Amino acid sequence: MPAVNSQPRRARSGNRRDEAARLAVLHAADDLLVEHGFGALTVEAIARRAGVAKQTIYRWWPSKVEILLDTLIEDSAKRLPVPTELPTAGSIRAYLRDFADFLTEDPAGKCLLTLLAEAQHDVGTAARFHERYLEPRQIAEREMLTLAAESGEISLVLDPEATMDALLGPIVYCALTGAAVPGDLVDTLVETLLRPRA
Amino acid sequence: MPAVNSQPRRARSGNRRDEAARLAVLHAADDLLVEHGFGALTVEAIARRAGVAKQTIYRWWPSKVEILLDTLIEDSAKRLPVPTELPTAGSIRAYLRDFADFLTEDPAGKCLLTLLAEAQHDVGTAARFHERYLEPRQIAEREMLTLAAESGEISLVLDPEATMDALLGPIVYCALTGAAVPGDLVDTLVETLLRPRA
Amino acid sequence: MPAVNSQPRRARSGNRRDEAARLAVLHAADDLLVEHGFGALTVEAIARRAGVAKQTIYRWWPSKVEILLDTLIEDSAKRLPVPTELPTAGSIRAYLRDFADFLTEDPAGKCLLTLLAEAQHDVGTAARFHERYLEPRQIAEREMLTLAAESGEISLVLDPEATMDALLGPIVYCALTGAAVPGDLVDTLVETLLRPRA
Amino acid sequence: MPAVNSQPRRARSGNRRDEAARLAVLHAADDLLVEHGFGALTVEAIARRAGVAKQTIYRWWPSKVEILLDTLIEDSAKRLPVPTELPTAGSIRAYLRDFADFLTEDPAGKCLLTLLAEAQHDVGTAARFHERYLEPRQIAEREMLTLAAESGEISLVLDPEATMDALLGPIVYCALTGAAVPGDLVDTLVETLLRPRA
DNA sequence: GTGTAACCGAGACGGTACGTCATGTCTTGGC
DNA sequence: GCCAAGACATGACGTACCGTCTCGGTTACAC
Incomplete structure (x- = not known):
């Protein structure tokens, strides 16, 4: 399941930080951690799971x-x-x-x-x-x-x-x-x- | 520094396990861990430090x-x-x-x-x-x-x-x-x- | 010699294929073949010679x-x-x-x-x-x-x-x-x- | 099928060249070539197939x-x-x-x-x-x-x-x-x- | 209205390390 | 001295992520 939840997600907020993306990353990271352990917790996997670009993660967090x-x-x-x-x-x-x-x-x-x-x-x-x-x-x-x-x-x-x-x-x-x-x-x-x- | 210590190392006993290599790996791993932390503890770095082939490590240990x-x-x-x-x-x-x-x-x-x-x-x-x-x-x-x-x-x-x-x-x-x-x-x-x- | 030639190389066009890298690989492969024969034509050597990451080769070519x-x-x-x-x-x-x-x-x-x-x-x-x-x-x-x-x-x-x-x-x-x-x-x-x- | 053919093979001849080994290598090489192509023709595979030690091959042939x-x-x-x-x-x-x-x-x-x-x-x-x-x-x-x-x-x-x-x-x-x-x-x-x- | 600036997805890039495989050399111990 | 067995240093394989980078597209705010 790549994205977060149902709604169209088209609330993308132009030049403001995208709160949906932020939450998607947080949840994806936690889910991956619980499901597959820290070994599977790669930035690429989080991005994949959250349906977010890798750069979006690096923009806001210096590390996982x-x-x-x-x-x-x-x-x-x-x-x-x-x-x-x-x-x-x-x-x-x-x-x-x-x-x-x-x-x-x-x-x-x-x-x-x-x-x-x-x-x-x-x-x-x-x-x-x-x-x-x-x-x-x-x-x-x-x-x-x-x-x-x-x-x-x-x-x-x-x-x-x-x-x-x-x-x-x-x-x-x-x-x-x-x-x-x-x-x-x-x-x-x-x-x-x-x-x-x- | 390929480590090992003084003795001639020519104790390599044919088709038997090389004890000098075993010790070199153990010490190299411990040294790397203490000096640079677990992040630097890669199999390649251990092999390099121990002056040993990567395959020699994989032959005897399933993982670091x-x-x-x-x-x-x-x-x-x-x-x-x-x-x-x-x-x-x-x-x-x-x-x-x-x-x-x-x-x-x-x-x-x-x-x-x-x-x-x-x-x-x-x-x-x-x-x-x-x-x-x-x-x-x-x-x-x-x-x-x-x-x-x-x-x-x-x-x-x-x-x-x-x-x-x-x-x-x-x-x-x-x-x-x-x-x-x-x-x-x-x-x-x-x-x-x-x-x-x- | 990482090859490439004069021009600024900054033609790397974001998420598009890098034409300079493509040509560097092609030329590196041909040069290696002519200079050292097929035996020396390893993917690693091509990458080294072309000044390109191995993965860049595997991304675009299934084999040498x-x-x-x-x-x-x-x-x-x-x-x-x-x-x-x-x-x-x-x-x-x-x-x-x-x-x-x-x-x-x-x-x-x-x-x-x-x-x-x-x-x-x-x-x-x-x-x-x-x-x-x-x-x-x-x-x-x-x-x-x-x-x-x-x-x-x-x-x-x-x-x-x-x-x-x-x-x-x-x-x-x-x-x-x-x-x-x-x-x-x-x-x-x-x-x-x-x-x-x- | 590791070895060559039926007879006990115990004609191993001490310090003379072992003709059975020579033939086993020749046949193993040819068989592997025909069955799996030159890519599968490694010295290790020949030795395995011929039931012969790698060193025996290197002793008598400089290359495959x-x-x-x-x-x-x-x-x-x-x-x-x-x-x-x-x-x-x-x-x-x-x-x-x-x-x-x-x-x-x-x-x-x-x-x-x-x-x-x-x-x-x-x-x-x-x-x-x-x-x-x-x-x-x-x-x-x-x-x-x-x-x-x-x-x-x-x-x-x-x-x-x-x-x-x-x-x-x-x-x-x-x-x-x-x-x-x-x-x-x-x-x-x-x-x-x-x-x-x- | 219309720039323009920051966000976003996508993904190519130069790298490093992974774990596996074959190379050719060496040594042991049996015959 | 030949042989089977197999450990060893070396180095390439093809894959996975790293962190950086540009691209095009999308708002939101300032002018």
């Missing part, structure tokens, strides 16, 4: 990694907001469980794992991934922990940064190795590292 | 991933043995610290991260990586925990598998994100998840 | 044989037209002498011999060589003989096809064996097989 | 061309002797007809055409082909014509060399272009160029 980053950032803002307003042990636990589900079930989770992987292969990817995704999220997560600690909801054993590594690390590691995240793992870590009130 | 696996398995048997003989909380903690050093400092650690990453991109790689590296190691690690628990050295809060995920996950996650592994993180996790005697 | 056919057809239309307008014994004799010179001296003659040879090695080549070069030319040659006979210029002893075989065969055979075509051979054959008027 | 030459020389001595004892117009005509049959029907004729073709591609082959096959035969053929002329059996219009070119050329040309040799062509040429007695 940036396409995935766009997808990831949009999707994880929607699907996985960091609870920074009055966070409690409960909302943090829920966030971690959502994160586990996101990684193992959502197409955009595949996207995150892929970018984390590609960042190991290429320093440019690593830099952009940190800059655009990882660091903003880590800042929000640390704020979440700090606020919860200040409001007395939790009591940290380690500093916020190490705590988040200890909480997220096992989830990411399970996802990377294809294992399910053990249910009581998250609970136990929350219990021992956050020491929730009461 | 398998070359890295060979390197990883040999090196991590040497550098990172799982302490399965009379394990104690101390030896387990030492193992985890060695693991963190291995990942962040050793060339072969780069190799492990690369394979873990490439396994996200390609299901074949994932299968081989699990089969040849991850599962044998996980079995040994679970045995380590079980023996230590049975001998009363430690007392597990979670089952062995989840425990290892909780211990290794943060270390791997830090390595993947380029962060140093916080020193007290390992200690705290050992303390709370293994509950060492006395 | 087809490149030679293109050269041969263009050159022999220029250098060796079949005299089909009011042919006489004299013009036919001149055609045969031109043919002998073409085979033994012209670079494109080398091309014809090479294709005739390669047609012995490969049935696909044989088919294309007949289809694109040999048959059209044979048709023209038979027409030449028929017209000359009908206008009373010559009187055939054998049918046109056998006559052409008897006339061309010795010339081709001499060229194949590296011998000069004896001067009186052509004359004698014309005399005895065409029986010119007066 | 020399293998074909061996076959051709043996076969054409048997199948196509030049009638140099009391040649007549009739025996010469018979020789030409045999030659036509040999070229178009006999496996060894395929061999001759192939060598003639390969000689166009490679100067080394051309030299060896002339030296070992073509020149000895041309000498015998000229002697045939000279003897017949001296004994008054025929009367030459052209010198012997040009005459043989004129007689053989059309036959070879027809074979090369895949055409049948017209029956009356040989007769007419014999009639006009040899002018048989009475």
Whole structure:
């Protein structure tokens, strides 16, 4: 199926950026990634699938990694907001469980794992991934922990940064190795590292 | 530089496999990976660097991933043995610290991260990586925990598998994100998840 | 020497075929053939010599044989037209002498011999060589003989096809064996097989 | 079918040349040539087919061309002797007809055409082909014509060399272009160029 | 209205690497 | 010393993508 969806697509907007093309590229990239893996995610394949010229991709994205980053950032803002307003042990636990589900079930989770992987292969990817995704999220997560600690909801054993590594690390590691995240793992870590009130 | 090292190389033994070529390929692959990253790790570049014909590589390895696996398995048997003989909380903690050093400092650690990453991109790689590296190691690690628990050295809060995920996950996650592994993180996790005697 | 010649080469016309590249390939192929023989005529060498990417060759020609056919057809239309307008014994004799010179001296003659040879090695080549070069030319040659006979210029002893075989065969055979075509051979054959008027 | 024929082949003769291997190579080469064409005639394929090691071929023949030459020389001595004892117009005509049959029907004729073709591609082959096959035969053929002329059996219009070119050329040309040799062509040429007695 | 400028699809181009095949040389070990 | 077996360095094969480039065609905005 080459193009996007039914409508005539003749909304081509002259000298403005074509939003339909932008979405077609984003969806094509994600579809290819989920269906055939990163190996099949070539710019030519994306262009083919999206019904778009290769040049249109290169005009707007410096690399296919940036396409995935766009997808990831949009999707994880929607699907996985960091609870920074009055966070409690409960909302943090829920966030971690959502994160586990996101990684193992959502197409955009595949996207995150892929970018984390590609960042190991290429320093440019690593830099952009940190800059655009990882660091903003880590800042929000640390704020979440700090606020919860200040409001007395939790009591940290380690500093916020190490705590988040200890909480997220096992989830990411399970996802990377294809294992399910053990249910009581998250609970136990929350219990021992956050020491929730009461 | 065609590498190899000093000795006359005339150990090429007729219709037997050339051990010098095998080592040259392994070292060339590791060197290229460390120096220029996975992107520069092409079969042609390995052959060039090793002073070996491309066909010689394809004769013995089905893919460059398998070359890295060979390197990883040999090196991590040497550098990172799982302490399965009379394990104690101390030896387990030492193992985890060695693991963190291995990942962040050793060339072969780069190799492990690369394979873990490439396994996200390609299901074949994932299968081989699990089969040849991850599962044998996980079995040994679970045995380590079980023996230590049975001998009363430690007392597990979670089952062995989840425990290892909780211990290794943060270390791997830090390595993947380029962060140093916080020193007290390992200690705290050992303390709370293994509950060492006395 | 990447060849091409003086003009700015910026005639590359977007998504249209690059005529400069086409000519560079044709000339590179012919040059290599004449200088180093068919054995050195690899697609890679042609690409190198023409200053062109290998894929550009494969995009337009299914094989190096087809490149030679293109050269041969263009050159022999220029250098060796079949005299089909009011042919006489004299013009036919001149055609045969031109043919002998073409085979033994012209670079494109080398091309014809090479294709005739390669047609012995490969049935696909044989088919294309007949289809694109040999048959059209044979048709023209038979027409030449028929017209000359009908206008009373010559009187055939054998049918046109056998006559052409008897006339061309010795010339081709001499060229194949590296011998000069004896001067009186052509004359004698014309005399005895065409029986010119007066 | 890897090997040659039934008998145990265990006549392998220690430090003398293995005649069975020699014949196996010759036959394998000819079979491959006839069955799959010159393109499939690789040294590896010959070795495989003959059940012989590659080195055994390289030990005795400098190239696959020399293998074909061996076959051709043996076969054409048997199948196509030049009638140099009391040649007549009739025996010469018979020789030409045999030659036509040999070229178009006999496996060894395929061999001759192939060598003639390969000689166009490679100067080394051309030299060896002339030296070992073509020149000895041309000498015998000229002697045939000279003897017949001296004994008054025929009367030459052209010198012997040009005459043989004129007689053989059309036959070879027809074979090369895949055409049948017209029956009356040989007769007419014999009639006009040899002018048989009475 | 009519340039004109930026977008778009299409796709040719010079490259690099892929994985395969045949070359001719070499060495082992058996006979 | 010959042989089967087969590893080796070399280099061409034909394919897939890379990222750059021009072409022609299509709006949308400025004049």
